Amino acid sequence: MGIEPVERGSKVYLEIVKQLRIMIEQDGLKPGDKIPSERELCERLNVGRSSVREALRALELLGLIETRRGEGTFIRDFRSNQLVQLLGTFVLQDTKAKQDVIETKYLIELDCLRLILRRNNEEQLENLKEWIECAEFTDDQFFIKIVELADNHLFYRIWSILNDYYDALKLPRIERKNPYYSAIVHALLGGKEAEVLRSYYSLRKLSND
Amino acid sequence: MGIEPVERGSKVYLEIVKQLRIMIEQDGLKPGDKIPSERELCERLNVGRSSVREALRALELLGLIETRRGEGTFIRDFRSNQLVQLLGTFVLQDTKAKQDVIETKYLIELDCLRLILRRNNEEQLENLKEWIECAEFTDDQFFIKIVELADNHLFYRIWSILNDYYDALKLPRIERKNPYYSAIVHALLGGKEAEVLRSYYSLRKLSND
DNA sequence: CCCCATAAGTGGTCAGACCACGTATACTTA
DNA sequence: TAAGTATACGTGGTCTGACCACTTATGGGG
Known part of the structure; x- marks a missing residue:
C-alpha cells in the first residue's frame, strides 16, 4: 500500500x-x-x-x-501570505510603532528597487514604462508592480502586510504625479543605483542621507 | 462575561x-x-x-x-523554531523559496546596517566594538546585536523569523573570523556607507554590484 | 509528619451522528 | 434528441459522548 x-x-x-x-x-x-x-x-x-x-x-x-x-x-500555492498574515495578527499586535512601519516599508521598497537593478530585466522594465505612461494608477499600484518585479516572494509578502498597516495609519496622502514615477523607472532603465535612490527619495520627500 | x-x-x-x-x-x-x-x-x-x-x-x-x-x-514564547521546522519541510523544498530566504535575510541585514548609520549612536557602537574584541560569538549573535542596534522592532521580528528559516536550511557554514566583523563595526564608526556595504559583502562573500 | 492510594482535572483519540454544500447522475419534459 | 430539473452521493463542518493516559491535588493510614 x-x-x-x-x-x-x-x-x-x-x-x-x-x-x-x-x-x-x-x-x-x-x-x-x-x-x-x-x-x-x-x-x-x-x-x-x-x-x-x-x-x-x-x-x-x-x-x-x-x-x-x-x-x-x-x-495551495505555498507562497500565499497566510502565515505572515497570521504572525502579523499575533506577533505584531503590540508593535504598532508607526515609525517602524513607515521606515520598514520604505526600506523594503528600496531593497526591491535594488533587486530590480540587479535582475536587470530590461523587457519587463519597458513594459512598466509603457504602463505608467498609459494608465492612471495609485502609489500602491505602482509599488505592487515594483515589488513583483523584484521577484522575491518573501519581500512581496512582507511588503503586502506592511502596506496594509501603512494604509491603516491613514497618513496624510502625498499625491504624486506621474513624473515622479517616471523618473524612478527611467533611473531603473539607466541602471544607476544612485539615481534610482535619489528619485525614490524625491518621491517620498525624504532627505538623501 | x-x-x-x-x-x-x-x-x-x-x-x-x-x-x-x-x-x-x-x-x-x-x-x-x-x-x-x-x-x-x-x-x-x-x-x-x-x-x-x-x-x-x-x-x-x-x-x-x-x-x-x-x-x-x-x-509559548514566539519566535520558537516550531513553524520554521515545519515550513522547512514543506516550503523550503522549493529552491526559489530557499533563494528568497537567503536574499531577504542579507538585504535586511544591510538595511539594518544603513539604519545604524543613520541613527549615528556612537556610544552603542563603541560598546559593540568592545564586545567583539573581548568575546567569542557566532554570526547569529553578531547580527542579533546589529539588528537590535538598528532599533526597528519590525525588522527585528522579520529578521528573527528569517534567521530561523535560514538556519533550517542547513547551508554549509562559512566560518568567519573576528576581523570581518571588526571591519564592519569600524566602518560603521567611520560613518561611510560605501565602506560598510563593502565590509558586509566581504563577510558574506558577495559580489559588490 | 511523611508516604502512598485515590480522586479529580486535563489533554489525546476515536466513533458516530447530523448538517451544509457542490457535483454528478438519472430522470423528466419540451 | 436536447435541455432542464430532481435526486443521490461525496465532501467538508460540527457536535456529542465515550474512553484512555497522564499530572496533580486530596486525604487517609502508617
Whole structure:
C-alpha cells in the first residue's frame, strides 16, 4: 500500500502531517491538486477523523492547503501570505510603532528597487514604462508592480502586510504625479543605483542621507 | 462575561483562534501562562470540543502555544523554531523559496546596517566594538546585536523569523573570523556607507554590484 | 509528619451522528 | 434528441459522548 500505520509516541496529528508531506512528495502533488478526502485518510492511516482534521486544520491555518466544502482539500500555492498574515495578527499586535512601519516599508521598497537593478530585466522594465505612461494608477499600484518585479516572494509578502498597516495609519496622502514615477523607472532603465535612490527619495520627500 | 458567542459565517475554528487572540490580549497573558482548558473553552464559546482542538492544534503547530498532557495548554514564547521546522519541510523544498530566504535575510541585514548609520549612536557602537574584541560569538549573535542596534522592532521580528528559516536550511557554514566583523563595526564608526556595504559583502562573500 | 492510594482535572483519540454544500447522475419534459 | 430539473452521493463542518493516559491535588493510614 505504501502508507505505514501511524507510529506511536508522538501525537497522532503530527504523524499525519508527516505522512501528508511524504504523500505529497511521493505522488508529486503540486499546488491546485486534490489530496485524499478526510474519510479516506482515516482509513489509509488507521486513525480517527478528528485527528485527520486537526492535522488538516493546522496546515490550513498555515496556508499550505485549502479546503472547499463539498469539493475537497487542495494543495495551495505555498507562497500565499497566510502565515505572515497570521504572525502579523499575533506577533505584531503590540508593535504598532508607526515609525517602524513607515521606515520598514520604505526600506523594503528600496531593497526591491535594488533587486530590480540587479535582475536587470530590461523587457519587463519597458513594459512598466509603457504602463505608467498609459494608465492612471495609485502609489500602491505602482509599488505592487515594483515589488513583483523584484521577484522575491518573501519581500512581496512582507511588503503586502506592511502596506496594509501603512494604509491603516491613514497618513496624510502625498499625491504624486506621474513624473515622479517616471523618473524612478527611467533611473531603473539607466541602471544607476544612485539615481534610482535619489528619485525614490524625491518621491517620498525624504532627505538623501 | 466578556466572551461573545462565536460568530457564524466563517469556520468555527478560525473564530476560536480569533477569540483566543483577544482573550490573550485582554487578560494580558504572557509566554508561560496557562490558558483555559479545552472543556472550559467549549463552554465559554459555545462550541464543540473538536472545534476547540482544531484551533489549538493549529496554533500548536505554529509554535504559538504548547500543550502538556495532564497539565494544560500554555502560551509559548514566539519566535520558537516550531513553524520554521515545519515550513522547512514543506516550503523550503522549493529552491526559489530557499533563494528568497537567503536574499531577504542579507538585504535586511544591510538595511539594518544603513539604519545604524543613520541613527549615528556612537556610544552603542563603541560598546559593540568592545564586545567583539573581548568575546567569542557566532554570526547569529553578531547580527542579533546589529539588528537590535538598528532599533526597528519590525525588522527585528522579520529578521528573527528569517534567521530561523535560514538556519533550517542547513547551508554549509562559512566560518568567519573576528576581523570581518571588526571591519564592519569600524566602518560603521567611520560613518561611510560605501565602506560598510563593502565590509558586509566581504563577510558574506558577495559580489559588490 | 511523611508516604502512598485515590480522586479529580486535563489533554489525546476515536466513533458516530447530523448538517451544509457542490457535483454528478438519472430522470423528466419540451 | 436536447435541455432542464430532481435526486443521490461525496465532501467538508460540527457536535456529542465515550474512553484512555497522564499530572496533580486530596486525604487517609502508617
